[in-house]
Amino acid sequence: MDEVAAALKAPSGRRMVRAAQYLRMSTDHQTYSIDNQRDAIRDYAEIMGYDIVATYEDAGRSGLNLGGRPGLQRLLADVENGRADFETVVVYDVSRWGRFQNIDESAVYEYRCQMAGVRIEFCAEQFANDGSIGSDVLKAIKRSMAAEQSRMLSQKVFIGQARLVRLGFRQGGKAGFGLRRLLVSQHGRSKGILSSYEYKSQQTDRVVLVLGPPAEIATVRWIFSHFVRTHKTELEMARLLNNKHSARLRSHQVHNPPEQWVRVENILEPIVDRKLFDRAQIVLKTIYRHMTNDEMLAALRALLARRGALSLAMIDADSECPPSQRYQWRFGTIVKAYELIGYQPSNNYRYIGVNRRLETMRLRVIGDLVGAMERQGGAAAHDMATDLLRINEEITVAITIGRCRVSGFGYPRWFSKAGQRPPPDIFVLIRMNPGDLTIRDYLIAPAHEIAGKSELHAINGALLDTYIFPALNPIIRLAEREPVGGATW
Helix, strand or coil: CHHHHHHCCCHHHCCCEEEEEEEECCCCHHHHCHHHHHHHHHHHHHHHCEEEEEEEEECCCCCCCHHHCHHHHHHHHHHHCCCCCCCEEEECCHHHHCCCCCHHHHHHHHHHHHHCCCEEEECCCCCCCCCCHHHHHHHHHHHHHHHHHHHHHHHHHHHHHHHHHHCCCCCCCCCCCCEEEEEECCCCCEEEEECCCCCCCCCCCEEEEEECCHHHHHHHHHHHHHHHHHCCCHHHHHHHHHCCCCCCCCCCCCCCCHHHCCCCCCCCCCCCCHHHHHHHHHHHHHHCCCCCHHHHHHHHHHHHHHHCCCCHHHHHHCCCCCCHHHHHHHHCCHHHHHHHCCCCCCCCCHHHHHHHHHHHHHHHHHHHHHHHHHHCCCCEEEECCCCEEEECCCEEEEEEEECCEECCCCCEEEECCCCCCCCCCEEEEEEECCCCCCEEEEEEEEHHHHCCCCEEECCCCHHHHCCEECCCHHHHHHCCCCCCCCCCC
């Protein structure tokens, strides 16, 4: 037992500190490999007297956002949900924590750990992350340097890829129908056709596009000829070719202006001759001419007259109507387009159903609260006209429900709706968990303290977070009455 106690004893008689390590892969393999980080953290832990009891690792290479970092997400979740059985996290250096383009994002994740009682240490940095002015300044500089390094690397990669495109080489992506990817050496010698999901193995090799099988080439030429002859829409052509079904892509894309495109003319023998191609472009412009708002709404109104109702599927399936995505881009939402033609959509939208369910939950909470206060000897009533709860004819309480919204960085937030009239004495916000199925907790605060604070976060500062409670007991206690003993005269 004495040997075990001695082994667990930290240097200089200090207690052994339980710690976790966070590791992140990088393209800089020699310096930042996972094994190198692990070795450096192990040596640091031995010097500091730390016992590494947990490991969080991101083997992927993206340090630019939280979405591609499941290891960091899991670390934050364990720390903030009380599952972390350690008091510090050791990271190799500031850049391993993340090369976030906004350095405040890096600081926020560290701050979230600190607020949960877990500190972050960087074992390879020349400063102690102790909150001193000097360390904070150096850390901010390091974060800026990490972000700038990512930006510079991205720019260098783009310049290199653009140069290769101008030389006629393919820079990733699946070859189109009727084409194939040919692997060539740095001297232009053919090394064979690449199959699907087959890629080059040598850094100096290049890929060019060549004509594919004769059957596919014949199909492409038939498509252009048939399109020019019949003037069918793209949707009709897709149905003809697929003979099954088709659907439009509905994801938003970022479109670069033509002056930013990297293009090279006449690098590949064309499948379709220039005259036929140009005729196809004329047909496209005729079919897909620019429509004004009034023309788009007229097409939508005509579809409604034909079908008697509207939906995204109906719009996308109709050849005489622009796709639903175009309506959303032009008018903001499809519902706004509906309103402009006087169409009232059915009330079976999901968000309407969620709101109704949450309102039912809110009224049930109010009903349970009234019953609990009456059992305590108090009097409570819910005034439906003002939507206020009146306790003992003395105190008014407003109770609202806050749907949970999770930001792209993983932060939950709630909107308080604390500006109702007449103003209550006390404001209660029922904060839902992500998914809006269960209650997380309750914000119970004097109305004047919450006034003007329309958005709440998981951490709102010491003053506001003191009003967060796991149940409505503080409200119930307001209704309690003490019995008055017998009086003598």
